[in-house]
Amino acid sequence: MGVFRVLLLVGLSLLVVISEAAIPTKTLRQINKANRDGPYLGLVIPNQFELNPLLQHPSYKPSNLTIDVSGKRFRFGTVAGEKAILVMTGLAMVNSGITTQLLVTLFNLKGVIHHGIAGNADPSLHIGDVAIPQYWSHSGLWNWQRYGDGPENPLALEASGDYTRDIGYIKFANYSTTSTDNFLNNVWYQPEEVFPIDGTPEERQHIFWVPVDPHYFNLAKKLEEVTLEKCLNATLCLTYPPKIIRVARGTSASIYVDNAAYRSFIYDKFEVSPVEMESAAVALVCHQQRVPFITFRAISDLAGGGTEESNEADAFTPLASTNAVEVVVQFIKILSQSLVRANVN
Structure with a gap:
């Protein structure tokens, strides 16, 4: 039990040091008082x-x-x-x-x-x-498609569920004043990965319209x-x-x-x-x-x-x-x- 108590005290001391490094003890007291x-x-x-x-x-x-x-x-x-x-x-x-x-x-x-x-x-x-x-x-989370690929082509990492073509894209060539083509190609809009507080940690969900x-x-x-x-x-x-x-x-x-x-x-x-x-x-x-x-x-x-x-x-x-x-x-x-x-x- 003596060793356990020493380890426990060391662990608690480390927690105090960590908490004080992140948020000073005085500030934590202010927060606790305010929350009451x-x-x-x-x-x-x-x-x-x-x-x-x-x-x-x-x-x-x-x-x-x-x-x-x-x-x-x-x-x-x-x-x-x-x-x-x-x-x-x-x-x-x-x-x-x-x-x-x-x-x-x-x-x-x-x-x-x-x-x-x-x-x-x-x-x-x-x-x-x-x-x-x-x-x-x-609307600033994008998958920028490589030149030469189009809407029918899968995006990089799409197969693993990281990216999707469900939301849609903007084709830069549609806004060119001199050519029907453009090396910037297409940008596909992407949903955010979210990890709700009542969900399983590290088990992602996706949402675009919140x-x-x-x-x-x-x-x-x-x-x-x-x-x-x-x-x-x-x-x-x-x-x-x-x-x-x-x-x-x-x-x-x-x-x-x-x-x-x-x-x-x-x-x-x-x-x-x-x-x-x-x-x-x-x-x-x-x-x-x-x-x-x-x-x-x-x-x-x-x-x-x-x-x-x-x-x-x-x-x-x-x-x-x-x-x-x-x-x-x-x-x-x-x-x-x-x-x-x-x-x-």
């Missing part, structure tokens, strides 16, 4: 210019608690009276995925709300509108009555009142899309509305961890133009960011009311 006051809504925000309007919104009441972990700052407070944790991810898929995983792993959450701005591929939407997709895809929480999505219909800002200032206004609308699909990739040809392609191929760089990563993490989530994206540009408002992302980003935050606040109010009714019943 939960659960919280996790608010995941891509960038500073999208975070600031929320920090400045009168419905946000900060607490004295801020926890910094692995380069991420988790701000505690309330939004519309609901306990919330705010965290900024940084640009694109890797940052948003890492941040969302930290959030749902470390903290006691009841749901995740993601918001920000987006480009637009949907001709029925306009700058200033806020889109609420029911499904999100990661659904938001159905209850959240149904509640979001009530947001269509909310009035949004039309003017950024006395001289810069939209020519129409912006609207809030639930749409079928949005898509993300670590690519800033400002190209009319690609915008038209992804709309024709996938019928997506917002096009941006973070939401699919948030969706995938929440899907794997079985955490309810929803995303609100305000249109700041037209992903390649096509109207007199082309390439005006710089001008309209502040207005879009403000409208996205207003939708988040109003949604939290609606969600809070639904929780009260559920508790009464």
Whole structure:
């Protein structure tokens, strides 16, 4: 027993050293204490210019608690009276995925709300509108087919189940102005491998269209009555009142899309509305961890133009960011009311 106790003590000491190397003991105590006051809504925000309007919104009441972990700052407070944790991810898929995983792993959450701005591929939407997709895809995961092969040819590693031709492809030669051929050939879109928390570790599943929480999505219909800002200032206004609308699909990739040809392609191929760089990563993490989530994206540009408002992302980003935050606040109010009714019943 003496040897066993020594080995046990050594093992426990190693665990302490490892945990302190990853997360300092003081921070772990802060996390444990904070979790006793939960659960919280996790608010995941891509960038500073999208975070600031929320920090400045009168419905946000900060607490004295801020926890910094692995380069991420988790701000505690309330939004519309609901306990919330705010965290900024940084640009694109890797940052948003890492941040969302930290959030749902470390903290006691009841749901995740993601918001920000987006480009637009949907001709029925306009700058200033806020889109609420029911499904999100990661459209930047590709199998790039070798030159000379076509749709009838299997992809590399397709036979082992790593890749598929089920989703479809883009043929670069279709967009050539000088030739009917192109060495870039075809790019095939691929589903993500996912490993759900209630599944078998290392036993992969696949998903391309990730659904938001159905209850959240149904509640979001009530947001269509909310009035949004039309003017950024006395001289810069939209020519129409912006609207809030639930749409079928949005898509993300670590690519800033400002190209009319690609915008038209992804709309024709996938019928997506917002096009941006973070939401699919948030969706995938929440899907794997079985955490309810929803995303609100305000249109700041037209992903390649096509109207007199082309390439005006710089001008309209502040207005879009403000409208996205207003939708988040109003949604939290609606969600809070639904929780009260559920508790009464």
